[in-house]
Every structure is written in C-alpha cells, then in structure tokens.
Amino acid sequence: MTDEDRELEDRLRALPTAGPPAALRERILTGATRRPRRRSLAFALCLLGLLALDLGVQQVQSARISRLIGGGSSSVAAGPNDLAAVMQQRAMIARLLRNGEMTR
Amino acid sequence: MAAFSRVEEAVRADARGALKATGRQAGLGELYDAHAAAAYRLLLAMLGSPAEAQDALSEVFLAVARRDLRRLRSPRAYLLAAARHQAILMMRRRRREIPTDPADPRFFDPAALDPDQALLARQVESALRELPPEQREVIVLKVYEELTFAEIARLTRTRPNTVASRYRYAVEKLRSRLKEEGT
Numbered sequence: 630m631t632d633e634d635r636e637l638e639d640r641l642r643a644l645p646t647a648g649p650p651a652a653l654r655e656r657i658l659t660g661a662t663r664r665p666r667r668r669s670l671a672f673a674l675c676l677l678g679l680l681a682l683d684l685g686v687q688q689v690q691s692a693r694i695s696r697l698i699g700g701g702s703s704s705v706a707a708g709p710n711d712l713a714a715v716m717q718q719r720a721m722i723a724r725l726l727r728n729g730e731m732t733r
Numbered sequence: 734m735a736a737f738s739r740v741e742e743a744v745r746a747d748a749r750g751a752l753k754a755t756g757r758q759a760g761l762g763e764l765y766d767a768h769a770a771a772a773y774r775l776l777l778a779m780l781g782s783p784a785e786a787q788d789a790l791s792e793v794f795l796a797v798a799r800r801d802l803r804r805l806r807s808p809r810a811y812l813l814a815a816a817r818h819q820a821i822l823m824m825r826r827r828r829r830e831i832p833t834d835p836a837d838p839r840f841f842d843p844a845a846l847d848p849d850q851a852l853l854a855r856q857v858e859s860a861l862r863e864l865p866p867e868q869r870e871v872i873v874l875k876v877y878e879e880l881t882f883a884e885i886a887r888l889t890r891t892r893p894n895t896v897a898s899r900y901r902y903a904v905e906k907l908r909s910r911l912k913e914e915g916t
Contacts, residue, residue, distance in 0.1 A: 634904055637911075641876050644854050645845035647783070649773040649790055654765055657791050661761055661798035 760802045765794060768809050771878055772816040777840055778873040779820040779866050789819045813878065814888050817870065824866065853911075860910040868903035875900055 696711060772793060776786035793815045797805075805811050840861065841854040861869055867889075874880045874888065882900070886893040 633908070637904060637908055638876050640853070641857060641872075644850055644857065645842045646770075646774050646840060646877065647777065647842040648770045649787060653787055653790065654762075654769070657765065657794045658762055660791065661795055 761794065761798050764797065764802065764808055764812070768812045769794070771809065772812045774840075774877055775813060775816050775870060775873050776820050778861065778869045779817070780823060781839070781862060783839055785823060789816065789823055793819050810884075810888060813874070817889065820866075856911055856914045857907070860907050863910070864903050864906060868899045868906075871896055871899045872903045872907070 693711070697715065699715065769790060773786055773790050776789045777783065780786050780789065793812065796815060797812065802808075840858050843851070843854075846854050861872070864872070870889065871885060874885045875882075880888070882893045882896045885896045889896065
C-alpha cells in the first residue's frame with residue numbers, strides 16, 4: 630500500500646455511505662419471529678387433525694365390532710355385507726346345534 | 734385422555750416456542766444493529782440497487798434467524814459472507830443489468846453529504862459502477878470494513894494474492910477516473 634492508496638482510502642471513507650431504511654429493521658424482526666410460530670401452529674393443527682381422524686376410525690371400528698358380536702344398538706347403519714355376515718354366522722351356529730357338534 | 738395430553742403438550746410447546754422467539758428477536762435485533770449497515774453496504778456495492786439490496790438483507794437476516802445465534806463465532810464475518818453469497822445468487826438470477834442513473838447517488842447517503850462532498854460522491858459512485866463486482870467487493874471490504882487481504886481472501890474463498898491484485902486494479906482505475914474528472 631502506497632501513500633497515494635492510503636490517501637484515496639481516506640477520501641472514500643470520509644464520504645458517508647447509505648444505510649438500510651429504518652422500516653426494514655422492523656420488517657425483518659417481525660418476519661423472523663413470525664415464521665417459526667407459524668410452523669409450530671401448523672404442526673399443532675396437523676396433530677389435532679390426526680387425533681380427530683384416529684378417534685373417528687376408532688368409533689367406526691368399535692361400532693362394527695359391537696354389531697358383529699350382536700350386542701347393543703349401533704350408531705352406524707348396518708351395511709348389506711355386515712348383515713350378510715351375521716346371517717351367515719347365525720345359520721352356521723344353528724346348523725352346528727342341529728347336528729349336535731356344539732354340545733360334544 | 735392420551736389424545737388430550739398430546740394436544741396439551743403441543744400447546745405448551747407452542748408457548749415455549751413463543752418465548753424462545755422473543756429471545757431470538759432480541760438477539761437478532763442486536764445483531765442487526767451491530768452489522769446490518771456493513772452487510773447492506775456490501776450488498777449495495779455488489780447489486781447497485783437499493784431495492785435489491787434491501788431484499789437481499791431481509792433474506793440474509795431471515796436465514797440467520799433460523800440458526801442458533803449463540804453458535805456464531807464471528808457474527809460479522811458470517812453476515813458479510815452470507816450477504817456476499819446472497820448478492821451472487823441474485824446477480825445470477827437477474828436477466829438484465831439494472832439501469833442506474835449516474836446523477837443519482839445510491840451508495841452514499843445524499844442527506845449526509847456536504848455540498849463539497851456531493852460532486853466527489855457522484856464521481857466515486859460512477860467509477861465504482863464501472864468496476865467488475867469482484868473488484869467492487871474488495872474495495873468495500875478493504876476501505877469501509879477495514880478487513881485485511883487475508884480476511885477478505887477467507888471471506889471470498891480466494892487467495893490473498895488474488896485479493897491484493899483485485900484491490901490494486903480497482904484502486905488504479907478509481908484514481909485515474911478521479912484524475913480525469915479533476916477531483
């Protein structure tokens with residue numbers, strides 16, 4: 630570095646440079662904190678959705694099981710396949726009783 | 734019951750996240766106050782457009798906010814490197830050079846310039862625009878951030894000799910340009 634270089638550097642340094650606008654600071658800080666909160670809120674909502682789905686599936690399954698074992702009233706309407714299965718099972722039990730296979 | 738405890742845990746985690754976010758905002762605010770001006774200066778010199786420099790600065794700080802601020806060993810060096818990287822990305826994405834008015838100073842603050850300095854500022858700015866970006870960044874890092882050639886080399890991932898020669902070319906061009914203008 631020569632003296633001429635240093636002199637030029639000093640002249641450049643003496644000129645005030647532009648800074649970022651004041652509003653940008655607020656915008657950046659607000660944006661930076663909003664992002665992670667939005668992400669955790671989305672995660673909580675997603676978890677709630679999964680739980681609701683899990684509860685729904687459990688409800689349907691318990692209704693189907695209670696219908697198949699023939700007890701209680703079901704909150705879900707019986708489908709034709711379920712009815713056919715129950716009828717088939719009853720017929721089979723009746724046939725086994727008739728043949729005496731259940732009492733042996 | 735297990736379902737409700739899971740939801741409760743998620744809500745608690747959200748509250749913990751909000752607290753952490755407040756702390757992070759304070760840390761980020763301090764980081765911004767200390768180093769945003771330097772990063773913005775580098776972005777402005779490299780990109781030449783205040784709007785682009787502001788967008789780039791936002792991107793840099795939003796990326797920094799996702800990191801653990803306590804783990805930054807040298808926040809200034811990290812921010813300058815991140816700003817440089819962002820400027821390079823944006824320059825690559827550009828389809829054309831942004832036209833700039835030589836009579837409209839952007840790198841220097843027109844409100845803070847003395848009338849005697851205004852002419853010099855315009856000439857320096859116009860001369861800076863004629864330099865290639867890699868020479869412009871060396872000038873800004875050396876003159877305004879007062880980094881050594883070795884530090885600039887680490888930041889720009891080049892050799893110190895390359896940085897020194899870029900600086901020499903840039904200074905010679907600036908000097909001859911200012912001599913031509915008679916300042």
